[in-house]
Amino acid sequence: MADCPRLQKCPFFNDQLDDMPDLSGAVKALFCKKNYRNCARYNIAKQLGPQNVPNNLFPADGRQANELLKKHKVQK
Ligand code: SF4
Numbered sequence: 001m002a003d004c005p006r007l008q009k010c011p012f013f014n015d016q017l018d019d020m021p022d023l024s025g026a027v028k029a030l031f032c033k034k035n036y037r038n039c040a041r042y043n044i045a046k047q048l049g050p051q052n053v054p055n056n057l058f059p060a061d062g063r064q065a066n067e068l069l070k071k072h073k074v075q076k
Contacts, residue, residue, distance in 0.1 A: 004036030009050070012041055017055060031059040040065035048072055 007013050012024075013032050021027065031039040039059040044052060047069060057064060 002036075004032045004039065004042055006036075006042060006045060006050070007032060010041065011055065012059060019056065021058065027059055038062075044068060 004010070004013070010032070011017055012020075013028060015024070031042075036042050040061040041053050041057050041059055043062075044054075044057065044065050052068070052072075054064075054068070
């Protein structure tokens, strides 16, 4: 699969999170360069807008992403 379309602006990919994981290189290879459609950050940005992506949200944090999406739907 292709690179994530958010690579250039993504705080995670550009090492701008306060708490970058030690294995961020592996996470980037797995999500950002391969399976970006499975990335929690990508999915929140796509569905709620980039301004609604929590700074500390990790790509593999699908559970937190689903909770955010549920909350957003409830508030509508
Ligand atoms: S896959 Fe996720 S973490 Fe990687 S650049 Fe895209 S939005 Fe950012």
